[in-house]
Amino acid sequence: MSKYSKKIILSEQDIPKQWYNIQADLPEPLEPAFNTRTGKIATKEDLCVIFPEEIVEQEVSRERWIDIPEEVRDIYKIWRPSPLIRARNLEKFLDTPAKIYFKNEGVSPSGSHKSNSAIAQAYYNKKAGTTRIATETGAGQWGSALAMACQMFGIECVIYMVKVSFEQKPYRKSLMHVYGANVFASPSTQTEVGRKVLASDPDCKGSLGIAISEAIEDVLSHNNAKYSLGSVLNHVALHQTIIGLEAKKQMEMVDEYPDIVIACLGGGSNFSGMSFPFIMDKIQGSRPNLRAIAVEPSACPKLSKGVFAYDYGDNSGFTPAFKMYTLGHTFMPSGIHAGGLRYHGASPLVSSIVKHKLAESVVVGQKEVFEAAVTFTKCEGILPAPESAHAIRTAINEALKAKEEGISKTILFNLSGHGHFDLSAYEQYLSGQIQDCNYSQKEVEKALEDLPKVNI
Numbered sequence: 529m530s531k532y533s534k535k536i537i538l539s540e541q542d543i544p545k546q547w548y549n550i551q552a553d554l555p556e557p558l559e560p561a562f563n564t565r566t567g568k569i570a571t572k573e574d575l576c577v578i579f580p581e582e583i584v585e586q587e588v589s590r591e592r593w594i595d596i597p598e599e600v601r602d603i604y605k606i607w608r609p610s611p612l613i614r615a616r617n618l619e620k621f622l623d624t625p626a627k628i629y630f631k632n633e634g635v636s637p638s639g640s641h642k643s644n645s646a647i648a649q650a651y652y653n654k655k656a657g658t659t660r661i662a663t664e665t666g667a668g669q670w671g672s673a674l675a676m677a678c679q680m681f682g683i684e685c686v687i688y689m690v691k692v693s694f695e696q697k698p699y700r701k702s703l704m705h706v707y708g709a710n711v712f713a714s715p716s717t718q719t720e721v722g723r724k725v726l727a728s729d730p731d732c733k734g735s736l737g738i739a740i741s742e743a744i745e746d747v748l749s750h751n752n753a754k755y756s757l758g759s760v761l762n763h764v765a766l767h768q769t770i771i772g773l774e775a776k777k778q779m780e781m782v783d784e785y786p787d788i789v790i791a792c793l794g795g796g797s798n799f800s801g802m803s804f805p806f807i808m809d810k811i812q813g814s815r816p817n818l819r820a821i822a823v824e825p826s827a828c829p830k831l832s833k834g835v836f837a838y839d840y841g842d843n844s845g846f847t848p849a850f851k852m853y854t855l856g857h858t859f860m861p862s863g864i865h866a867g868g869l870r871y872h873g874a875s876p877l878v879s880s881i882v883k884h885k886l887a888e889s890v891v892v893g894q895k896e897v898f899e900a901a902v903t904f905t906k907c908e909g910i911l912p913a914p915e916s917a918h919a920i921r922t923a924i925n926e927a928l929k930a931k932e933e934g935i936s937k938t939i940l941f942n943l944s945g946h947g948h949f950d951l952s953a954y955e956q957y958l959s960g961q962i963q964d965c966n967y968s969q970k971e972v973e974k975a976l977e978d979l980p981k982v983n984i
């Protein structure tokens with residue numbers, strides 16, 4: 529056996545033919561989304577205003593397995609199956625008895641796991657006759673993924689990009705432009721919502737929530753336009769399960785099953801994608817001791833410090849209210865470099881899983897995250913996105929704990945994306961300018977006063 533890190537690869541025909549829908553196996557069904565405008569449970573018709581019907585069907589489906597369309601699988605073949613890597617170099621560096629595996633989703637053309645859902649969503653939209661898709665993007669990964677997917681299916685793509693990232697990451701914007709998308713810094717003057725925010729705070733750096741509100745307003749004011757979301761919703765989690773399903777096959781090839789599965793948590797899509805196929809075994813009883821860990825930044829710890837309540841998916845209350853862990857939709861996290869983790873809530877599915885103690889959460893600080901990222905890059909040669917580095921930090925912590933306890937653990941984490949567009953953040957870290965940003969309990973309390981009133 530090689531003493532160096534090594535990839536475990538599947539062949540094209542091993543790309544899963546179905547996604548796994550955890551709604552089939554939840555201990556309790558999800559609580560329904562609530563439309564605060566009608567004062568009633570949100571209906572499929574409500575959702576069909578902004579999403580194509582097949583996506584809405586997936587959103588509410590309780591079928592355990594859902595077929596991946598052949599055309600989507602064909603496009604996946606550009607980069608899938610993605611490699612699973614045994615990080616022996618890192619293990620050696622840590623001098624740990626733990627085995628560390630990671631799935632590299634950074635190999636997708638857009639650089640992150642987001643392409644798994646972007647391709648599927650563009651496909652269903654094309655089939656339904658959509659000619660324009662509007663969306664928001666935080667760090668720019670979702671925007672890049674959707675821009676590429678829309679280009680492949682000949683759909684116009686309009687992207688509202690959170691201003692702090694627009695300024696921090698001009699090259700993400702350039703990539704979206706090359707893919708042919710229209711990109712606006714959010715809050716923008718394109719929409720009523722954006723103009724309102726700017727009127728009260730001209731220097732507002734934006735948030736995912738505001739950008740979502742702008743994209744939804746864009747959809748409602750254009751013909752044949754639909755909205756597309758890169759995280760949070762059930763259908764996005766569904767599409768991402770290809771990560772965990774492939775990883776499971778790859779672990780089987782080397783006769784392994786993880787004791788601990790780790791992924792970072794923004795809205796919850798890469799955590800869902802990696803962990804749900806394993807949590808299925810935990811729910812069904814064959815792996816009762818599996819631990820699944822969602823890693824949050826200390827600037828935005830919704831699972832660890834939020835409340836489980838109905839809240840809007842966006843900043844201005846356009847979307848239905850979902851039952852989830854939230855810091856309040858008006859909570860504005862500080863501008864950390866892991867822009868993709870600055871979302872006020874955790875997806876309803878992840879929230880439910882955590883509520884039922886089928887997964888746990890941990891909080892890590894920005895400095896220790898970059899320290900782990902640099903260690904990882906030196907050992908493995910792969911530069912992670914700052915978001916993914918949250919998972920790396922936790923994997924390293926667990927490996928060191930195993931060392932202390934003198935036991936061998938098998939740890940699997942998701943490397944959700946590469947950090948080639950985040951080099952200015954790395955430069956700042958290396959020159960000692962990265963600060964830890966903790967959330968303010970007072971601001972969360974204030975935001976929680978704005979939770980919608982829901983009586984079902």
Ligand SMILES: *Cc1c(COP(=O)(O)O)cnc(C)c1O
Binds near residue numbers: 758799946
């Ligand atoms: C968007 C993003 C995240 C966070 O989003 P989730 O929906 O929680 O997965 C994490 N890592 C990368 C690389 C991302 O692009």
